[in-house]
Every structure is written in C-alpha cells, then in structure tokens.
Amino acid sequence: MRREIPLLITAITGIVFVLQYFIPHAPFNKMNTWFSDWFSIVGAFAIWLGALNLLKISFQKIMDKKSDWFFALVIIISFFVITIIGFAEGQGFREPGTTFSWLYDYVYSPLSATMFAILAFFVASASYRAFRARNFEATLLLLSAFFVMLGRVPVGDIITGFLPQQYQLSQVASWIMTFPQTAGQRAIMIGIALGLVSTSLRIILGIERSHLGGGD
Amino acid sequence: MRLLIHTTLFLSVFIFIGSSRIFSVEPSPQVQADTLVNTADTVGVSVAPVTSLLVDDYKYDNGEQLNLSWVPSIDDQLIDGKVSVYRVYRITNDSTRELIAELPPGSNSFTDKNLNRHDTYRYIVAAVSASDDEVLSTTTEPVQPQREWINFRRGYLFLLALIIGGAVIYYIQSARRGKKLFVRKIAGLEAVDEAIGRATEMGRPILYIPGILDMDDVQTLAAITILGRVAHQIADYDTKIRMPVSRSLVMTAARETIKTAYQTAGRPDQYSDDMVSYVTDEQFGYVAAVDGIMVREKPATVFLLGAFFAESLILAETGNSIGAIQIAGTARPAQLPFFIAACDFTLIGEELFAASAYLSGEPKALGSLKGQDVGKAIAMIVILVGVIAVTIGNAWDVKFMNDVKDMLTTIFSTQ
Known part of the structure; x- marks a missing residue:
C-alpha cells in the first residue's frame, strides 16, 4: 500500500x-x-x-x-x-522603514547581488575554455560568438561600415541569432516536449517508480 | 491490452472525425442589434452610434463568457475622430443596466467574463463624444451563455497527443513482449558508472544537485528518478552522497528515494537522513551554500540535474575549479550552453528525461523512448511540409500551398 x-x-x-x-x-x-x-x-x-x-x-x-x-x-x-x-513587526513587516525591510535591503539584497555578480567572472573563464578552436565545431562556435558579440556593440558596425548594410556585423549577428540559433533551439525544444510526454506517461502509468524509491 | 489500445484509438479517431458533424455545438442565439439610434437617448448628439452589434456565446467554455462585436461609429476616425470612448452596458435578467467596460476608440469587440449560465444578458454599446454625450445602440435580445463538454478547438492537439501517447504505449507493450529495441548511446549516462567509481576510489563524496524548483516541475521529478538509479549504485559502491536542496518537498522525496535505494541494495544501515539537507528557498543563498560545500568538501563527482537558472554557471564553474567530474542536464535551453562549457558531460533536453529509462535498462522503460521517435517523425514531416508550403505559397502565391499552411497553423494552434 x-x-x-x-x-x-x-x-x-x-x-x-x-x-x-x-x-x-x-x-x-x-x-x-x-x-x-x-x-x-x-x-x-x-x-x-x-x-x-x-x-x-x-x-x-x-x-x-x-x-x-x-x-x-x-x-x-x-x-x-x-x-x-x-x-x-506584524502584517506590515515588508513596508519601507521597517527593520525587516532594512535587513532585506541592506543585508540580504547586497549578499544576493554579490553572488549574482560572480557570474561575470565565471562567464569569462567558461568562454575562454569553450571558445578554443580545437576542432571544426569549436571553431564554428568561436566564429559565431565572435560575430555575435562584435555585432551587438556599436563598434561592430563601425568596423564594417564600408560594406553594404546587409553585410554589416549587426546584421550578421541578428541573422545568426534569428536563423541557425533559433533552429537549433527549436529542435531542442521539440525533443524536450516529446521527452516530457514520454516521462509523464511513464509516471502516470506507473512504469517509472524510481522517484518513489527505485526498483519495481 | 492490445485490443484495448486499438479500440481506444479507433473510437477516438471516429469521435474526432465525426465531432464536427455529429457533436458540433449549435451556434448560440446570435442577435443583431437594431442599428437605429434610439432618439430618446441622443439628446445633444455629436457622434454616430455603433452599428451591427452582435452578441454570441463564447465557444468551448464552461458557460461563463459572451462575445460582443460591433462596427465602430463612423465618427471613430484615426484623424479628427469624434469618439472619445465606447461604454459597454450589461442588463442581467430584467435589472437596470450597469456599466461593465470602457474601451478606447477603434474597439470593435469585447468578451464579457465571469457570467452565470443560468442568467440572461442583454447589452448596449454607447459611443461617447468628447463632451461626454452618449449615443446608445439599441439593446440586444437576451442571451444565455452555453457550456460545452469538449473543447473542439483543441481537437487536433488531442489527436496528436493520442498518436504520440499511443505510440509510446505500443512500444512499451512491444518491449514487454521481448522485442529488441535499439537505443543510441548517451555519453553522459555512460559516464555515470565511471563518475561514481572515481568518487569511490578517491574516497570523496558525490554531490547531487536537483535544480532549484519544487516537485511540481517535471525536471525535478526527472532528477529524482535518476537519483533513484544513481543512489542504488552509490549504495552498492558504499560511497558517500551529499544532497543539499532548496525545497522542503524535494528533501522529503529525495530522502525517501535514497532510503529505498539503500534498502534495495542491502545496506539500510548505511543510510542517514543527513545525506539530504534543506538549505534555503532563496536562489543565491542556495548557490552560496552549495559553492561553500563544494569548496570545503571537494566532492569527486557533481551531478547537476534538474531546473537551473542564473546559478547554473556559478555552480558548474565552481565544480570545475575543484576538479570534480561533472554530469549536468537540464531542459532549459538557455542554461545548456553554460553546462556544455563548464561540465564534462551534459544531458541535453530530452536526454534528461530519457536518463532514468536508459540507466534502468528495463525494456518497458526503453520502449517509451522508442515511442518518442514517432513524435519526432511527425515533427520532421510537418516541418518539411510547412517549409515547402510557406516557401512555394509566398513565392508563387499557390492557393493549395497557402491552404496547407493555414491548415498546419490551425492544427498546431494551442488556443
């Protein structure tokens, strides 16, 4: 039972x-x-x-x-x-001026923001490893990242200002994001949706029971 | 069972095909309001009234909504328009009219919600001038909202769900009968053994992070099902597992899962409640605690499986910095690049959901994976047909292709 x-x-x-x-x-x-x-x-x-x-x-x-x-x-x-x-402080404990909100604003929020800020350094270290051109796929990734990052800042268009507008870096970056990136992401999303259906059916039908303690 | 499946499928398809003719819901009373302006209500008139006021039942609901539509006043122009607002009045049964909405110029429809299907409703729409003079349409005939049993607008989705669900059940049954099923190797799951073995050899713990969402998220559920398999192996190897969680319900579920895994492995005495501990619901508070555990206890293996947000890279990079072998997996596409960059193995989307079945190796669980392939085949065909229809339809304006495009849009509409 x-x-x-x-x-x-x-x-x-x-x-x-x-x-x-x-x-x-x-x-x-x-x-x-x-x-x-x-x-x-x-x-x-x-x-x-x-x-x-x-x-x-x-x-x-x-x-x-x-x-x-x-x-x-x-x-x-x-x-x-x-x-x-x-x-x-009762029901209004979240109101501005209460000790609770002071603790939230000046202790909790800065601590949270500090943890979040670490992300900037981790993005740099992870990118450094990911963007090394070790093989064909990694080189593609490197090039895409290069074009997207440069295309998202004004200097990208300044560098490629001599080219027709559709070949300038901002346009290249938005093409990469709109087509190859979206296509890849949608493929993953379709897989996820089907995986969800399958997992849900396994759980509903009682085939998957390991979340109740493994085994049959 | 097979007979049952076939019968269900047959009946569903029959009901579906016949639904539009046999079970279609009769249109509810539609009443076109008299377009003449009630002169008694138009003293000091400066705008023309709305015309063709229609009220009809909102299709496929629980009898709680009515749709109104009208042709805006001819004085409702983009430039130099004289209408400042439209006021919608409702008369419930025989009571006095009440103002239920004020809509900006240009509006030509309104959905009245939270109605009672036992009451009758009549409506008036007033065009209001800048000097607040109201010009009323005449009152519509009384209408009652109708309620329906089945939302036929989602009929195609129902059929699609039935095909994919039926395929999953069919392959589960095939696997049960002993049919050999091929499942491709998933590198991240092949490495689970190695990762647990490494922790055992190094005498260091395994850290298991099930994401930061609660048990009502299917990714957390997938993480807990994988935990069941992993914990069994950990118990076999007599290795230590450490699982800090950010939700109380996940803590109780994980404890139960690990406890049973240890019992099944014949080592109930080795289990301790302290293996799973609650930290906090706060996102970055949790991240700080987990990072602290990683840096202090230096686990040999880190599993990051479940729903992750901004914390994904912080956790994965900290794990990387301590030299742990990391197996990550999530169904959140935005976090996948971070895991791929920082972890040794990443379960991408559907692989997370396939993991438990893959690790168990049970035929019936593997059969469900095969059923997903039918869904993928449908998706591939639909994408291909859709791309061809849109391309040819737009380039050469071929009616048939535009019809195909419209049909696909209707089928996959989720409204």
Missing part, C-alpha cells in the same frame, strides 16, 4: 490534468487551480520540515564542534533574528 497509494494519486492527478486541458466543463475547469492550491498548502507546511532540518543540522555542527561550525552559528542567529523581527 505504501507504493500503491502514491501511484494511484499520481495516475489520477495526471489523467485529470490531461483531461482538464480538453474539457472546459465544470468541475474539470477548476481542477487545475484546486490541485495547485493543494500543492501550495502542502508546500507551506513542508517548509517547516526544511527549516527544522536546517536548524537541527546547524545545532549538531556546533555541538560536535565540526570544522566551520562558526558558519552554522551565523545561520542560527540569522534565522532567529529575521524570524523574530518579521513576527514582531
């Missing part, structure tokens, strides 16, 4: 989701919203599982004096500070 009930719920939900796309009649037209609401409710309760797990692991780290236990202490302090302030 431990496996059969989840399989049954999955099958019923999957079939209903397919049907509601083709049946506008009540109650099918409401089922999508119902299931999404139910999922949100389950998710809202489950967040406590996650929070408690985070606290448990962090406390354990401090108790056992594991390496880098100091970071666990930062997690616990941050968790309680933000939670207590959020509750203390």
Whole structure:
C-alpha cells in the first residue's frame, strides 16, 4: 500500500490534468487551480520540515564542534533574528522603514547581488575554455560568438561600415541569432516536449517508480 | 491490452472525425442589434452610434463568457475622430443596466467574463463624444451563455497527443513482449558508472544537485528518478552522497528515494537522513551554500540535474575549479550552453528525461523512448511540409500551398 497509494494519486492527478486541458466543463475547469492550491498548502507546511532540518543540522555542527561550525552559528542567529523581527513587526513587516525591510535591503539584497555578480567572472573563464578552436565545431562556435558579440556593440558596425548594410556585423549577428540559433533551439525544444510526454506517461502509468524509491 | 489500445484509438479517431458533424455545438442565439439610434437617448448628439452589434456565446467554455462585436461609429476616425470612448452596458435578467467596460476608440469587440449560465444578458454599446454625450445602440435580445463538454478547438492537439501517447504505449507493450529495441548511446549516462567509481576510489563524496524548483516541475521529478538509479549504485559502491536542496518537498522525496535505494541494495544501515539537507528557498543563498560545500568538501563527482537558472554557471564553474567530474542536464535551453562549457558531460533536453529509462535498462522503460521517435517523425514531416508550403505559397502565391499552411497553423494552434 505504501507504493500503491502514491501511484494511484499520481495516475489520477495526471489523467485529470490531461483531461482538464480538453474539457472546459465544470468541475474539470477548476481542477487545475484546486490541485495547485493543494500543492501550495502542502508546500507551506513542508517548509517547516526544511527549516527544522536546517536548524537541527546547524545545532549538531556546533555541538560536535565540526570544522566551520562558526558558519552554522551565523545561520542560527540569522534565522532567529529575521524570524523574530518579521513576527514582531506584524502584517506590515515588508513596508519601507521597517527593520525587516532594512535587513532585506541592506543585508540580504547586497549578499544576493554579490553572488549574482560572480557570474561575470565565471562567464569569462567558461568562454575562454569553450571558445578554443580545437576542432571544426569549436571553431564554428568561436566564429559565431565572435560575430555575435562584435555585432551587438556599436563598434561592430563601425568596423564594417564600408560594406553594404546587409553585410554589416549587426546584421550578421541578428541573422545568426534569428536563423541557425533559433533552429537549433527549436529542435531542442521539440525533443524536450516529446521527452516530457514520454516521462509523464511513464509516471502516470506507473512504469517509472524510481522517484518513489527505485526498483519495481 | 492490445485490443484495448486499438479500440481506444479507433473510437477516438471516429469521435474526432465525426465531432464536427455529429457533436458540433449549435451556434448560440446570435442577435443583431437594431442599428437605429434610439432618439430618446441622443439628446445633444455629436457622434454616430455603433452599428451591427452582435452578441454570441463564447465557444468551448464552461458557460461563463459572451462575445460582443460591433462596427465602430463612423465618427471613430484615426484623424479628427469624434469618439472619445465606447461604454459597454450589461442588463442581467430584467435589472437596470450597469456599466461593465470602457474601451478606447477603434474597439470593435469585447468578451464579457465571469457570467452565470443560468442568467440572461442583454447589452448596449454607447459611443461617447468628447463632451461626454452618449449615443446608445439599441439593446440586444437576451442571451444565455452555453457550456460545452469538449473543447473542439483543441481537437487536433488531442489527436496528436493520442498518436504520440499511443505510440509510446505500443512500444512499451512491444518491449514487454521481448522485442529488441535499439537505443543510441548517451555519453553522459555512460559516464555515470565511471563518475561514481572515481568518487569511490578517491574516497570523496558525490554531490547531487536537483535544480532549484519544487516537485511540481517535471525536471525535478526527472532528477529524482535518476537519483533513484544513481543512489542504488552509490549504495552498492558504499560511497558517500551529499544532497543539499532548496525545497522542503524535494528533501522529503529525495530522502525517501535514497532510503529505498539503500534498502534495495542491502545496506539500510548505511543510510542517514543527513545525506539530504534543506538549505534555503532563496536562489543565491542556495548557490552560496552549495559553492561553500563544494569548496570545503571537494566532492569527486557533481551531478547537476534538474531546473537551473542564473546559478547554473556559478555552480558548474565552481565544480570545475575543484576538479570534480561533472554530469549536468537540464531542459532549459538557455542554461545548456553554460553546462556544455563548464561540465564534462551534459544531458541535453530530452536526454534528461530519457536518463532514468536508459540507466534502468528495463525494456518497458526503453520502449517509451522508442515511442518518442514517432513524435519526432511527425515533427520532421510537418516541418518539411510547412517549409515547402510557406516557401512555394509566398513565392508563387499557390492557393493549395497557402491552404496547407493555414491548415498546419490551425492544427498546431494551442488556443
């Protein structure tokens, strides 16, 4: 029963989701919203599982004096500070001028932005590796990237200003993005859509069960 | 089973073909409003009224919408137009009229939503001049919204889904009967064994990242199904797995999956809940934590499978910097180039969904992959026909080709 009930719920939900796309009649037209609401409710309760797990692991780290236990202490302090302030400030805790919003604007946002900013350096290092002309395909990639990057900045058209307009770099770049790039991406999208259908059918029919714990 | 499939297919095709004639929904009452202006309502008139006001049922809904259309006032011109706004009034049953919408000049249609199919509705559209003088059309006849059981506008999609779904089920059945199926080698999945073996030899953990979306995303579900196969092997090799997640539900599902994999492998005592830990729902907070784990614990193998966004390259480059063998996979085309640049192996789109079936090697799971090929064949034929139709239709204005183009547009319209 431990496996059969989840399989049954999955099958019923999957079939209903397919049907509601083709049946506008009540109650099918409401089922999508119902299931999404139910999922949100389950998710809202489950967040406590996650929070408690985070606290448990962090406390354990401090108790056992594991390496880098100091970071666990930062997690616990941050968790309680933000939670207590959020509750203390009541419903308007997100309004400008509250301590919660100050913490959000001046602590959380800069930290998030810092992590995001690292991406710029990683793009440079990854591009350096990817654009090495080791073989024919890599050379094509290098050339395409060269034309697209140069075509997206004004200097590209200045360099190729002597050519007819349709051969200038901005036009070449937009041709690459509109035709070969879009064609490749659409091919991938078609594959993904078919993969989705196949995976969904495997899960709905109960052929794929490894997400319930592997094996048959 | 075979008989059932054939019968279902036959019935569906029969219903589909016959639907337009046998089950077609009769057009709901269409009433053309009187185009004469009600002189009682046009004191101080400065604009002409709207004409040909029509109200009809919105097709294929749950009886909650009505469509209105009209010919705009002749004074509604682009240059020197005298109409400032159109006001749509509704009369529910026999109540007084209520204003339900104000539309800009040039408007000639409106869909009234959230109606009750048990009520009757009448409408008036007023052309309003700059001096706020209203000129009303006469009231339409009472109309009730109709509800329909099947959205025949999506009939072709239904047929297409039926063909592809039927092909998947057919090949699953063929595989069950013992038919040999050829599945091409997927380098990223061939490397799974090697990647787990490497971590075992080096005595370092395996890091498994299932993306940052919840269990309602099919990519996360695919990542968890692959985890089931990978965890079984990890348990066999007695290697350590570390799985920080960004969603509580993913944590519980992953724990259950790994636990069962360890039990199936005969090592239940080796399993610990600490293998899977929740970090945070916040995107970059999660990235910071995972990067920290990578740098501190230096896993030998990193799996990045699931739905990724801006964090994909940050995670993959950090993994690359610590020298881990990385197997990535996502169905988000925008993130694929990052994974290809920074990881050793990348499962591109459909390969992510094929992974679990491929790793299991079970005939019935592999059969579903073969069924996808029918879909690909249809896609290839349609693309080819579409390209020819559009090219010839546009170049030489051939009616037949334009009809083919229109037909394909109708078939693949998702409205």
